[in-house]
Every structure is written in C-alpha cells, then in structure tokens.
Amino acid sequence: MSEVNAAHEVDHAHRAHAMLSASSxxxxxxxxxxxxxxxxxxxxxxxxxxxxxxxxxxxxxxxxxxxxxxxxxxxxxxxxxxxxxxxxxxxxxxxxxxxxxxxxxxxxxxxxxxxxxxxxxxxxxxxxxxxxxxxxxxxxxxxxxxxxxxxxxxxxxxxxxxxxxxxxxxxxxxxxxxxxxxxxxxxxxxxxxxxxxxxxxxxxxxxxxxxxxxxxxxxxxxxxxxxxGKGEYKAGEHCRFCKARHTCRKRSEYYMELARRDFKEADLLTDEEIADILPMAQNLAKWVEDLMAYATAQAEKGKTWPGYKLVASVTKRKYTNDADVIRVCTEAGYTNIYKTSLLGISDLEKAIGKKAFQEIVGPYVFKPEGTPELVPLSDRRKPISSAETDFAE
Ligand code: SF4
The missing domain is CATH 3.90.320 (Lambda Exonuclease; Chain A)
Structure with missing residues (x-):
C-alpha cells in the first residue's frame, strides 16, 4: 500500500486524455x-x-x-x-x-x-x-x-x-x-x-x-x-458519444436506411417488420434528438434553417425568492401558504439512521412493480411474464 501523501489533490477535470483513449x-x-x-x-x-x-x-x-x-x-x-x-x-x-x-x-x-x-x-x-x-x-x-x-x-x-x-x-x-x-x-x-x-x-x-x-x-x-484515418465507418450505438455524431454522413445513412426499408405491400406492418424496426427505433430517436440539438445550437449562433425559427421554450412560473413570498403573504395575514409532507425515503433514512429506519419503517416500505418496458434481450433484467403467457401456463 502507498505511503501517506501530504500534498494530494484530486483534480479530474484537468487530467490528460489520449487520442485513442480507453474511454472511447x-x-x-x-x-x-x-x-x-x-x-x-x-x-x-x-x-x-x-x-x-x-x-x-x-x-x-x-x-x-x-x-x-x-x-x-x-x-x-x-x-x-x-x-x-x-x-x-x-x-x-x-x-x-x-x-x-x-x-x-x-x-x-x-x-x-x-x-x-x-x-x-x-x-x-x-x-x-x-x-x-x-x-x-x-x-x-x-x-x-x-x-x-x-x-x-x-x-x-x-x-x-x-x-x-x-x-x-x-x-x-x-x-x-x-x-x-x-x-x-x-x-x-x-x-x-x-x-x-x-x-x-x-x-x-x-x-x-x-x-x-x-x-x-x-x-x-x-x-x-x-x-x-483509415478503415470503414460503421454506425451504431457507439456513435452516442462521437463528436461527429450530429452531422456524420454514415450515421445519417444508417438511420435513413430505416425509412427506405422495402416493406411488404400491406396496410398494416407485420410482426416481423415491427421486430425488424425495434432494435433501430431507440437509436433513431437519439439521432433525431442529436440532429435537433445541433441545428438549435447553430441557430443560436445566427444560422437560419428554412421553415424553422428560434423561439423561447415554454416555462413554468417561479418565485424569485421563497423568503420574500413568505414575508409578504404573512404580512398580508395569510396563513394557508404552507403544505407539509413526509420526508422522502433516503432523507428519512438519513434523519433517523439506517438501523432505526429498518426496524421502525422497514415493514412499511415496498418497491412497486415497474411498468412493462420492452428492452433488447441483452438487457440483464429478468423478463416478466405477460398476461397471455400466464394464461397459457
Ligand atoms: S458518428 Fe460517424 S464517425 Fe462517429 S462513430 Fe458513428 S459512424 Fe463513426
């Protein structure tokens, strides 16, 4: 084990990165x-x-x-x-x-x-x-x-x-x-x-x-x-952190490919066609999001895109300062300005200690069932059974 260091300082923001870094x-x-x-x-x-x-x-x-x-x-x-x-x-x-x-x-x-x-x-x-x-x-x-x-x-x-x-x-x-x-x-x-x-x-x-x-x-x-700078361009989920991802042609071709799929002539998509689209759908959404973020950033710098304009997003009203609002409402005689609520689980656990939390509150804590989420087979979570498979069993 290393000796005690008297001048150690953590500073991750300025640590060096290699061109062919492990993280990329x-x-x-x-x-x-x-x-x-x-x-x-x-x-x-x-x-x-x-x-x-x-x-x-x-x-x-x-x-x-x-x-x-x-x-x-x-x-x-x-x-x-x-x-x-x-x-x-x-x-x-x-x-x-x-x-x-x-x-x-x-x-x-x-x-x-x-x-x-x-x-x-x-x-x-x-x-x-x-x-x-x-x-x-x-x-x-x-x-x-x-x-x-x-x-x-x-x-x-x-x-x-x-x-x-x-x-x-x-x-x-x-x-x-x-x-x-x-x-x-x-x-x-x-x-x-x-x-x-x-x-x-x-x-x-x-x-x-x-x-x-x-x-x-x-x-x-x-x-x-x-x-x-040689080799084949290959798009996929690894594009997510690529600095060229917004405007990379290969990535764009990869996702536009979806729109060009030669689907069968029928009014409704078949199960096979849906299964074919699913693996790409999430990444497609991410690509569209990236493209929109890039175009917005460029518009903020003054670029104009035909058919688009830059507007302020919709926001919710906020107090400038809670203390001022409490003061003026109290001065005006209003008392119904507060609501009380129970601390969240982590905060309560911290407030009364893990042991007491487990003993006193433990029986009243449960983990709700998650809503069904369709994920690729590579996901490590256990599959849940559907109503139909339960019925079949
Ligand atoms: S965005 Fe383009 S260059 Fe970057 S990893 Fe994907 S395909 Fe390769």
Missing part, C-alpha cells in the same frame, strides 16, 4: 476513422460530464479516507470543498458510498489471500505497447498474488454499462497486466463496473492469454487504422 475505445474499435473525423469538433463539456467528474472526485476522496494514504487534514479540507459544490447532495453521497463499499469488499477479499496487495487509486495506465500513445486512468486497481482487479465507477443514469467484454476496462486491464505481471504473476483478471444509479454492478473475468490475444488481433490493427 468502444467507438474507435468499431469505427476507426471516427478518431480523425472528430478532430475538427471541440470538446463540449456538458452538465452530465461535469457531474461525472465531480462524483469521481468524491469516490477518490472516500477511497483515500478508507486507505488512510492521504494526510487527514488535507483530505478533510478537500471534503469540505466538495460539499460546498452545486453537485453535492445526499444522493451524491449515497451513490459514491455504494461504489466505495464495493471497492472495500473487493479489497478485503483480495487481502484474505494476499495480506499486502498493491492498491492504486486513480492510477495512470499505459497501454502504448499495443496502442501508440495509449493511456488512461483507472479508478481503482488492486494487485494481489496472481490477481488483478479493476473497478470502475459510472455515475450515469441514462445508459447501462456492463463489464462483459467492456473495451475500456479491457484496455485498463491490459495496461495493468503489462505493468504488474512481471512482479505478481497474474493469472486472473477481474473487471467490475459499479453504476449505482441504475442499480447495476457487473463483473467480468478474462485470462491474461485471452486479453493479450484480443489486444494483438483486434486492438492493435484498429489503432493503426484510427491513427491513419
């Missing part, structure tokens, strides 16, 4: 020329990416607090600074706690067979032996006797990310293997993703031989094509 590997492995095509578009931080950065920093601070490898006064000052941030909330505490809990359990499990494993938080991982200038930053690496654990935090609530053959984690694992195998004789590599907001934790194991074979046969050739 899913895209450049599928569509190598996207790397050069994207160069003409600037990085545009969004509120989601800024919040993700903030949550990662909170995770890092909590891991250091558990590991005790950063001077407590330095750490507590950073915690205070993070609490004084717009992104801070009880929910941010809860999701980062869940990640740290998983990390702690994994560390303890590794310690059971290796008393002093190497534990690295926010470690720079270099895979340039396979991908020119390739590097990334791993949220947590644990290296024990024969074992390499990679754990990655995902703060998103939109897209479910699985560990199964996840190229980002496989590149981190590759870098870890290249760096630590000579000393630790790694035989098992386990990669995990913790995505608390989607109640999603998954792990995937691979052998060093299988990982190296993937790196040499799939990653290295794609990296060369990507750097040279």
């Amino acid at each position: 590997a899913h895209r450049w492995l599928e569509c190598p020329p996207s790397v050069r095509l994207s160069e003409q578009f600037a990085d545009q931080p969004t509120v989601f990416s800024e919040e993700g950065t903030y949550l990662h920093e909170l995770c890092e601070l909590k891991l250091h607090r558990f590991l005790g490898d950063v001077a407590p006064d330095i750490l507590e000052a950073q915690f205070r600074a993070h609490k004084d941030n717009d992104f801070y909330s009880e929910e941010a505490e809860a999701v980062t706690d869940e990640y740290v809990q998983f990390c702690v359990e994994t560390i303890e499990a590794v310690r059971a067979s290796c008393p002093d494993p190497l534990i690295l938080v926010e470690h720079r991982l270099d895979y340039s032996e396979i991908v020119p200038d390739g590097f990334g930053t791993g949220d947590l690496l644990i290296v024990g006797d024969g074992v390499l654990e990679i754990i990655d935090f995902k703060g998103g609530r939109g897209v479910r990310v699985e560990a199964d053959r996840n190229p980002q984690l496989m590149l981190y694992a590759l870098a870890g293997l290249l760096e630590f195998d000579p000393l630790y004789d790694i035989r098992t590599i386990r990669m995990s993703i913790v995505q608390p907001r989607l109640n999603n934790t998954s792990s995937y194991e691979i052998t060093p031989d299988a990982l190296l074979s993937w790196a040499q046969n799939e990653v290295a050739p794609a990296a060369i094509l990507a750097l040279e």
Whole structure:
C-alpha cells in the first residue's frame, strides 16, 4: 500500500486524455476513422460530464479516507470543498458510498489471500505497447498474488454499462497486466463496473492469454487504422458519444436506411417488420434528438434553417425568492401558504439512521412493480411474464 501523501489533490477535470483513449475505445474499435473525423469538433463539456467528474472526485476522496494514504487534514479540507459544490447532495453521497463499499469488499477479499496487495487509486495506465500513445486512468486497481482487479465507477443514469467484454476496462486491464505481471504473476483478471444509479454492478473475468490475444488481433490493427484515418465507418450505438455524431454522413445513412426499408405491400406492418424496426427505433430517436440539438445550437449562433425559427421554450412560473413570498403573504395575514409532507425515503433514512429506519419503517416500505418496458434481450433484467403467457401456463 502507498505511503501517506501530504500534498494530494484530486483534480479530474484537468487530467490528460489520449487520442485513442480507453474511454472511447468502444467507438474507435468499431469505427476507426471516427478518431480523425472528430478532430475538427471541440470538446463540449456538458452538465452530465461535469457531474461525472465531480462524483469521481468524491469516490477518490472516500477511497483515500478508507486507505488512510492521504494526510487527514488535507483530505478533510478537500471534503469540505466538495460539499460546498452545486453537485453535492445526499444522493451524491449515497451513490459514491455504494461504489466505495464495493471497492472495500473487493479489497478485503483480495487481502484474505494476499495480506499486502498493491492498491492504486486513480492510477495512470499505459497501454502504448499495443496502442501508440495509449493511456488512461483507472479508478481503482488492486494487485494481489496472481490477481488483478479493476473497478470502475459510472455515475450515469441514462445508459447501462456492463463489464462483459467492456473495451475500456479491457484496455485498463491490459495496461495493468503489462505493468504488474512481471512482479505478481497474474493469472486472473477481474473487471467490475459499479453504476449505482441504475442499480447495476457487473463483473467480468478474462485470462491474461485471452486479453493479450484480443489486444494483438483486434486492438492493435484498429489503432493503426484510427491513427491513419483509415478503415470503414460503421454506425451504431457507439456513435452516442462521437463528436461527429450530429452531422456524420454514415450515421445519417444508417438511420435513413430505416425509412427506405422495402416493406411488404400491406396496410398494416407485420410482426416481423415491427421486430425488424425495434432494435433501430431507440437509436433513431437519439439521432433525431442529436440532429435537433445541433441545428438549435447553430441557430443560436445566427444560422437560419428554412421553415424553422428560434423561439423561447415554454416555462413554468417561479418565485424569485421563497423568503420574500413568505414575508409578504404573512404580512398580508395569510396563513394557508404552507403544505407539509413526509420526508422522502433516503432523507428519512438519513434523519433517523439506517438501523432505526429498518426496524421502525422497514415493514412499511415496498418497491412497486415497474411498468412493462420492452428492452433488447441483452438487457440483464429478468423478463416478466405477460398476461397471455400466464394464461397459457
Ligand atoms: S458518428 Fe458513428 S459512424 Fe460517424 S464517425 Fe462517429 S462513430 Fe463513426
């Protein structure tokens, strides 16, 4: 374990990114020329990416607090600074706690067979032996006797990310293997993703031989094509984070293809035709949304689109300041200006403590059944039975 660091400072917003980064590997492995095509578009931080950065920093601070490898006064000052941030909330505490809990359990499990494993938080991982200038930053690496654990935090609530053959984690694992195998004789590599907001934790194991074979046969050739701006454009769900996605011709052709489908001559779509459309429908909606966002951003800069105009969106009325409204209403003699409501589950649990909450309120808490949602078979949730299948049984 590392020594206590007296000058540690978390700063994820300014960490370097490789051109062939691990976090974008899913895209450049599928569509190598996207790397050069994207160069003409600037990085545009969004509120989601800024919040993700903030949550990662909170995770890092909590891991250091558990590991005790950063001077407590330095750490507590950073915690205070993070609490004084717009992104801070009880929910941010809860999701980062869940990640740290998983990390702690994994560390303890590794310690059971290796008393002093190497534990690295926010470690720079270099895979340039396979991908020119390739590097990334791993949220947590644990290296024990024969074992390499990679754990990655995902703060998103939109897209479910699985560990199964996840190229980002496989590149981190590759870098870890290249760096630590000579000393630790790694035989098992386990990669995990913790995505608390989607109640999603998954792990995937691979052998060093299988990982190296993937790196040499799939990653290295794609990296060369990507750097040279060659290879085939390929659209798919990996386009979601491509900087060229708004105006990429290949992506547009991919979705316009749907409209050109040669459907049978009949008044109603057949079941087969609907099944054919479904896999593409969600991505099609996302593409239209991206295109609209791009066109709106351009219109804000002064561009005009034939048949369209820029207007202000519809908004709801808001108080300028709650305290002023309370004051003027009270002065005017109105008393019916408040409503009281029970604290939400997380807030009540925090207010009375987890144990008391479980004992007193536990019997009165339930999880309602979710409404039916049609998802691809690859989704990890268990299928629910339909009324018809129940009847048939
Ligand atoms: S939008 Fe999709 S198809 Fe176009 S360059 Fe990017 S990844 Fe490739």
